[in-house]
Amino acid sequence: MKINDSKVSEIVDQHDTPLYVYDEHKIREQYRELEESLCSRYDDVQINYAVKSNFNPRIAEILLDEGAGLDCASKAELELADRLDADEVMYTAPYNRKDELDYAVEKGAEVNLDSVFLLDKMTEVPEMICFRIDPEIDSDRDLMFAGGDAKFGVSEEKAVEAYRKAKGMGVEKFGIHMMTGSNVTDASYFEYITERLLKVAERISKEVGIEFEFVDIGGGLGIPYRPEEDTLDIDAAAEGIVKEMKKGIEKYDIGKPELRLEPGRYLTAEAGHLISRVTGVKHKDTEYVGLDTGMHQILRPSLLDSYHEIRKVEKNDNPETQERTVVGQVCSSIDVIAEERELPELEQGDLVSIEDVGAYGFVMASHWNSRPLPAEVLVGKNGVELIRERQNKEQIFHGTFLDD
Ligand SMILES: Cc1ncc(COP(=O)(O)O)c(C=O)c1O
Numbered sequence: 544m545k546i547n548d549s550k551v552s553e554i555v556d557q558h559d560t561p562l563y564v565y566d567e568h569k570i571r572e573q574y575r576e577l578e579e580s581l582c583s584r585y586d587d588v589q590i591n592y593a594v595k596s597n598f599n600p601r602i603a604e605i606l607l608d609e610g611a612g613l614d615c616a617s618k619a620e621l622e623l624a625d626r627l628d629a630d631e632v633m634y635t636a637p638y639n640r641k642d643e644l645d646y647a648v649e650k651g652a653e654v655n656l657d658s659v660f661l662l663d664k665m666t667e668v669p670e671m672i673c674f675r676i677d678p679e680i681d682s683d684r685d686l687m688f689a690g691g692d693a694k695f696g697v698s699e700e701k702a703v704e705a706y707r708k709a710k711g712m713g714v715e716k717f718g719i720h721m722m723t724g725s726n727v728t729d730a731s732y733f734e735y736i737t738e739r740l741l742k743v744a745e746r747i748s749k750e751v752g753i754e755f756e757f758v759d760i761g762g763g764l765g766i767p768y769r770p771e772e773d774t775l776d777i778d779a780a781a782e783g784i785v786k787e788m789k790k791g792i793e794k795y796d797i798g799k800p801e802l803r804l805e806p807g808r809y810l811t812a813e814a815g816h817l818i819s820r821v822t823g824v825k826h827k828d829t830e831y832v833g834l835d836t837g838m839h840q841i842l843r844p845s846l847l848d849s850y851h852e853i854r855k856v857e858k859n860d861n862p863e864t865q866e867r868t869v870v871g872q873v874c875s876s877i878d879v880i881a882e883e884r885e886l887p888e889l890e891q892g893d894l895v896s897i898e899d900v901g902a903y904g905f906v907m908a909s910h911w912n913s914r915p916l917p918a919e920v921l922v923g924k925n926g927v928e929l930i931r932e933r934q935n936k937e938q939i940f941h942g943t944f945l946d947d
Pocket residue numbers: 593595596614635722724725726761762763764805806807808809902
């Protein structure tokens with residue numbers, strides 16, 4: 544198996560396992576495809592990379608180089624944007640502390656507020672404010688981040704009050720934002736949510752008497768995790784989004800807003816591979832294949848029951864497959880990466896690649912069972928580049944009385 548023309552076994556010879564490996568070319572390709580699909584249809588587009596999906600500074604740097612801005616969710620992400628000299632920085636995080644909001648304003652980020660009460664927490668009210676709207680949506684659509692039972696966003700009713708209050712506090716410029724779904728591969732969804740957000744924008748604009756600098760439809764662009772899943776038709780999605788933007792601008796008195804998106808997964812997920820070595824195989828009611836990684840390094844399968852393809856790095860001579868259960872090293876019965884999956888024969892010492900882990904992979908890793916965080920490498924323009932060192936066991940004691 545090769546990643547961007549580099550043999551995985553050679554990368555492992557140099558950097559050991561478990562190892563996150565990212566393909567620079569794939570990240571750039573995803574960005575360009577998305578940008579082209581939108582910019583060829585609308586002349587004022589801003590794509591902000593959602594840093595929360597993968598906060599390695601080199602990954603963010605690649606996307607900045609492609610022309611993206613950054614969507615940040617914490618002080619550290621704002622710090623990263625600052626250190627990388629990002630021009631376009633948005634701060635989107637729910638239930639903020641006062642010092643976090645003040646820090647975002649101080650750093651010059653555009654602040655996207657998840658609740659009206661946050662306005663009162665800010666020491667200095669910035670010139671521009673955006674609110675994350677929770678639009679009423681069609682209940683047939685399985686959207687995780689919207690609706691009365693979601694912790695996010697300002698309802699349409701409250702949004703009018705929110706913008707009125709901000710205007711009264713001296714805010715002069717406004718944006719409107721939503722983030723309603725995750726890993727969506729149905730292109731029509733994006734047309735649907737754009738239409739919904741523009742209707743909310745119209746109401747606010749009419750009742751409060753403001754225009755919008757930007758309309759941000761969030762992230763949520765999906766990728767096919769399973770081989771049989773559809774790929775998001777990005778051109779069809781862009782067509783629907785832009786159609787609704789243009790229609791909204793023509794029909795409603797909301798100004799001529801920039802179109803914004805803040806994808807994470809779409810840009811980085813498919814570029815990431817977690818390379819791990821088989822530590823042993825145990826035959827019980829099922830065959831357990833143990834790896835030198837686990838839910839402490841790739842949490843999605845245990846937390847969300849997510850599917851990730853598992854590939855054997857060196858091809859088998861024997862093409863036969865059978866059901867095997869791939870498990871990790873954490874002392875928890877939920878540390879299962881793939882349950883009863885058809886896989887080729889795997890033996891102690893074999894290398895496997897857990898696929899599509901470039902988003903919500905390393906960022907969700909922990910020290911559970913007191914294991915150090917894995918290393919990350921980037922394969923791209925500079926060859927094989929170590930972009931985060933493997934932690935050592937001493938670093939586990941950092942900040943405790945055993946730290947020396
Ligand atoms: C506010 C916000 N924007 C963008 C994203 C990125 O989402 P995705 O990686 O699905 O594109 C998230 C993810 O949780 C989010 O909460």
